Amino acid sequence: TVPEALALIERVAGELRPFFRENIPLGDQITVGQLIKLYGWRGLIDYAERAYDLWRIIRLLNPVSAATHEIREQFSRRMYEIGREHIIRKLAERFVEEVGRAAIDLYGGRLRVTADELERYVTPATQRDQAEIAARAAEPLRLLVAGQLNAGKSSLVNALSEEVRAAVDTLPATPSFQAYELRREGLPAALIIDSPGLQGGEAETTQLIEAAAESDLIVWVVDASRADREIDRASIEAIRRYFAEHPNRRRPPMMLVLSHIDRLRPFQEWSPPYDIDKAERPKAKSIRAAMEAVGADLGFSLDDIIPACLDDSVGIYNVDAVWSRIAALLPEAQRANLVRRLGGLSGRFDWSRLWRQALNAGRVISRVVVR
Template identity: 25%
Template sequence: MIGILKQWRVWVLAVLLIGPVLAYVAFGMIWLYERGWLWLTTAALLWIAAGTVFSILAALWTKNVHPIMPPLDWESPSTFSPRDREAWKIVERESDAGEALAMEALVEPEIYIETGRRLLRRLAEFYHPNTTNPLDDVPLIELLTALELASEDLAGLSKQIPGGDMITLSHWRRAVQISGYISRANDLYSIISPILNPLSGLARLGTRELLVKPAWKNMQQNVLRWFYQAYVNRLGVHLIELMSGRLAIGAEHYRRLTRRAALPAVASSREQEPLAAAIVGARGSGKSRLIESLKQAFAGDPSLIAARFEGRGLDPSLAERLRNVRWVEVPGYPPASESESRRNRSLRQAAVAAAIDCDLLILVIDGRKGLQPADVSLAQAWDRYFIEHPQREVPPTLVVITGVDHPDFGAVWAPPYDWSAGKGMREAAVRSLFDSLRSTLPPTFSTFTAAGLPGETAFGVAEHVLPALAAQLHRAERSALIRQLQALSNRSKVGRVMGQIGQHGRQVWTNLRSRHKPARHVP
């Protein structure tokens, strides 16, 4: 406050600007009051106040364009792997740089061409850091596919604004010119109006220069910047997909996969493979019994599972999506690994290789035996694979402890049990086992639950395992989409060419058959 008071020059300028206006307003109110016309002053002040409120709200609401313009999604797309999310930061920085661009620059086509080139070059350098010319290895067709998809997204976004799909750069430029003419005409009128009507003229001049003019210019700039940022946003998404190799499948196939992934019932689609959940664990850990219990849970009334999910705050539709999951039992491995043989090591490596091709991992551990060294080795190998392959999304994991119905955990098996907050001896023992496993396994294994699977009094699958799986189903679906795109894009070039030749051959054969087919004459 003291620093502001010391700036006496600012106060002098403020008094010289506002003082005469306030004096005119005061004398005018006295003059109108004496003649019974005070309501005129009130109306004029309300008009000035309305203009001031408009200017303030326009400045605030156009600073963040989301409430007015169609929103831009700056969350990384569901198809992005961890490495892609790092590349997404380059796109965000490029968009932020648009805040410093002048309004005149945003209506020139060169700025968009140069931005696209710069963004393509920076992303290519990120994905190919050790090459001299990183753009040399980018397939031309895939680059055109990226541009096609970005243009399609921008067209859809622009159509959310009435007439937005018909706007050209010349329209923007002409609008800026017309706005400049109108602004200069208003400036001239604001200068002349105090001479004709000092009371309202000075108030209008002050309001326009201090509030209306900056707010109007800010709104124009933000509309143009919205389009620029939308351009960077959509182009950046598909350039990252290009660099990750996921556009090798073509624009049409990519659209089918990614658009379908956004729908709630992904797993029910005919074209998409069902989610695959790998059930891994040492021999004798209870994998087969767990899979049997999972299938039995869905053999009954599915509305019961949906109601249980809804009671836990989960989407009831997850029950139907879980119903279509394919449970894959991975062959077991010997539990101990201190003096393991080459065969035991190869069995565990085979289990890891089978699990990484699935979309969800369930590690089954026998609670009576505890965590085995082979389980730790498998979890570490799984974690290491995805660290070494950042282009893959890490599938969600769930650790299921079986055998908790054994007397080692408590005297009498009497479900139901609450493994997270129950006060019983068995529940406390299970939570203690959870803590021990959490401190030993890699961080990717962070979700734990337990199930007792005796023949007649099984408990834990429908009550705990299925809700835990449902809570991670969206991650599993994203992992499945990325895995499928990666598998399609990793096909050999020879295989893709042979597939295209076969497709063209079938089309030629169909055309030949249709030509030789005799025409039917209707009598």
């Protein structure tokens, strides 16, 4: 094609340019106009040679001088011819070499694209990987915060948000599921979803299960000062039962935040931090006992229970431990996120694919009918 022929010329000229500049005497000074003039004067070479022969005959009047000049000029002419032949041969070799390489590229199809097009080209494999990375960034982790009414869910959401960027000062009672962007250095982007407080209704349990099915990590908030945990128990069991009945879905990891620990006995004592492992102080013993009771009642291990105070008037306490537990559960949450996205993608009906299949089927049928 014409573009390929032009690319061939460009390729050969580009390769010969440095050779001409570096190896041809005055190659970087000679202009195209001078070359054209020299080519036009090529007919004068015969006249110059005849005049030179006449001068050689006249010079014989002085035989000694003529012999000396003749020897010197023969030597100079021989050296000139050798140098000229060497340059011409090298130039021809380089020209043939570059034309050959370019011809191979031409017939190999590599001159069909320009250097700029080649630089901008992205292979299908890279496009797939980039699309996967973009899809991963487009679907962040979803953290669901759930629990009974006034357990401290919104306070936890607010505390976690303040840890990152103080997005809000206070969060009102949540009438419906509300999502907030959550960012923290070293952790992937996420959405934290505040849920309405549970009061034991069947409809709210159904909504909670639907929200859990679209979540990657569940943070359950329990008031440490309340003993009535039947609503928590029933709701958590409903979520676990749902995922047991749907093995194609991966149950998101669950952790529990034990809030309002400042209200435990002794009521007047509040001087954190508390060493829950040793539990030597009275308050620490009460917190430890509450953790064990809630864990046994709701089916959580002590590692998955984080005691915290989320009351601004008393002082926010142990939110860093909540973050640490979230970070520890991230690998499992990311696996749940992957399974959830795969389920949503595979379950989506592709009408465009159906249309293409119908068209292809029509073409096959038409070929059979024609035959």
